[in-house]
Amino acid sequence: MSAPTAVTVEPVEPASPPPTLATAPPSLDAESREWLRSLRASGRERDEAIARLHALLLRAARFEVARRRPTLPHLRGGDLDDIANLAASDALLAVLRRLDDFRGASRFTTWAYKFALYEAAVKLRKRAWQGREVPLEPETWSMFSSAGLEPDAELEQSELLATLQAAIADVLTPHQRRVLVALALNGVPIDVLAERLNTNRGALYKTLHDARRKLRKHLEERGLALDDWLEEKR
Amino acid sequence: MMERRDLKQALGRLLGPAGPEVGCDECFDKLDQFVELELAGEDADAAIPGLRAHLAGCPACREEHESLRALVGREQAL
Numbered sequence: 359m360s361a362p363t364a365v366t367v368e369p370v371e372p373a374s375p376p377p378t379l380a381t382a383p384p385s386l387d388a389e390s391r392e393w394l395r396s397l398r399a400s401g402r403e404r405d406e407a408i409a410r411l412h413a414l415l416l417r418a419a420r421f422e423v424a425r426r427r428p429t430l431p432h433l434r435g436g437d438l439d440d441i442a443n444l445a446a447s448d449a450l451l452a453v454l455r456r457l458d459d460f461r462g463a464s465r466f467t468t469w470a471y472k473f474a475l476y477e478a479a480v481k482l483r484k485r486a487w488q489g490r491e492v493p494l495e496p497e498t499w500s501m502f503s504s505a506g507l508e509p510d511a512e513l514e515q516s517e518l519l520a521t522l523q524a525a526i527a528d529v530l531t532p533h534q535r536r537v538l539v540a541l542a543l544n545g546v547p548i549d550v551l552a553e554r555l556n557t558n559r560g561a562l563y564k565t566l567h568d569a570r571r572k573l574r575k576h577l578e579e580r581g582l583a584l585d586d587w588l589e590e591k592r
Numbered sequence: 593m594m595e596r597r598d599l600k601q602a603l604g605r606l607l608g609p610a611g612p613e614v615g616c617d618e619c620f621d622k623l624d625q626f627v628e629l630e631l632a633g634e635d636a637d638a639a640i641p642g643l644r645a646h647l648a649g650c651p652a653c654r655e656e657h658e659s660l661r662a663l664v665g666r667e668q669a670l
Contacts, residue, residue: 421663464624468664472623475659479652515599522606542605548616548652560617563650567615570608570649577607588604 390466397457411453414467416446418474426482433485441485445478452477483547492554493544494536518582525576534569541566604648613645619653627661631668 386394396407419442427438452473460469526535537555540546541562552562577584614622622640629636637644647654 418663422659425659425662459621463622464628467667468624468628468660471663472620472656472660475656475663476620479656479659483652522603538606542608548650559652560615563616567608567613567649570606574607574610584607584610588600588607588610 386462387465390460390462393466393470394457394460397454408450408454411470412446412450414470415449415453415474416442418471419443419445419449419478422475422478423482426479430482430486437485441481442478445481446474448477449473480549483549484553487547487550492540492546492551494540514586518577521577521580521582522573525573529572529576530569534565534572537562537565538569538573542570608649609645611645612642613649614640614642615646616650616653619643619646619650620656623653623657623660627657627664630661631665 393407393411396403397411398404399407420439422445423438423442427433430438433441449470453470460466463469526538530538537551540551541548548559548562548566552558555562574584622643626636626640626643629639647657
C-alpha cells in the first residue's frame with residue numbers, strides 16, 4: 359500500500375490572496391536540510407540517516423497504534439507492534455521514493471510523519487474489518503427517525519427522507535449508490551472498501567463526492583431546506 | 593430512535609460538506625503544511641482552501657489530520 363497520488367475532487371481557489379507568510383515558499387530549516395543532505399549521501403552516512411528515519415517513522419506508527427488501541431480490543435499487543443513495524447517499513451519506502459516531492463512547506467519530520475500515520479491507520483482499519491462482510495446495501499434506514507419531533511417537523515422529516523431514499527435509488531448510478539451506502543450509511547472505512555473494490559481512496563472519494571453533489575442538487579431542486587437538517591450552515 | 597442532533601450528523605455523512613473541497617490526494621499532499629500552520633496560529637484555511645471542508649467529509653483523512661496534529665503538537669510541547 360502506498361500513499362495516495364494527486365487527484366483533486368474540485369478545483370478550489372482562494373477567495374482572496376492569502377497572506378504572504380502562509381504561502382511564500384518557506385526557506386528550509388537547518389534540521390530539514392540536514393535530513394535531505396544525509397538521505398541523499400552515500401555509504402555509511404546514508405545508511406545511518408535511513409536508520410534514524412526508520413526510528414522516527416516507527417515512533418509515529420506506534421503513536422497511531424496507541425491512539426487506536428481502545429477501538430481494537432481483539433488485537434493483542436504483539437499484533438499491534440507487528441502492524442506498527444510494517445507501517446514504519448512501508449512509510450520508509452514511500453518517504454525515500456517521494457523525497458524529491460518534499461518542498462519544505464513544513465519541517466521534514468512533519469512531512470515524514472504523515473506517511474507513517476497514514477500507513478498505520480490504513481493497516482489498522484483493514485485489520486479491524488478483516489473477515490467481516492462489507493455491507494453494500496442500505497441496512498439502517500430505520501435509524502433515520504428522530505425522537506421528540508413536533509408533528510410539523512415530523513412531516514417535514516418524512517418528506518426529506520422519502521425524497522432522499524428515492525434519490526439514492528433513482529438518481530445515482532449503481533456504483534455511486536454502492537459507494538455512498540457503504541461509506542456514508544453503513545460506516546465502512548474507505549480504505550477497506552477500496553481494497554474490496556480494487557480501487558484507491560482518492561477514486562472512491564471522488565465517487566462519493568459526485569454522489570453527494572447529485573443528492574444535494576436533487577433535494578434543493580425540490581425545495582427541501584437542507585440547512586435546517588444539517589449541522590453546517592452556509 | 594435517534595435524537596435530532598444524531599439525525600443531522602447522519603444526514604451530514606450522506607450529503608457531505610456544502611462548499612468546494614480538495615480530494616484525498618491533495619489533502620495528503622498538504623496535510624503537513626496545514627497542521628504546522630494551525631499549530632503556529634496561522635490562517636491555515638486561507639492558505640489551503642478546501643482542505644478543512646474535505647476533513648469534514650472524509651473520516652479517514654480527518655483521523656489522520658487529528659493524529660498528525662496531536663503528534664506534532666506533542667513534540668512541540670516537549
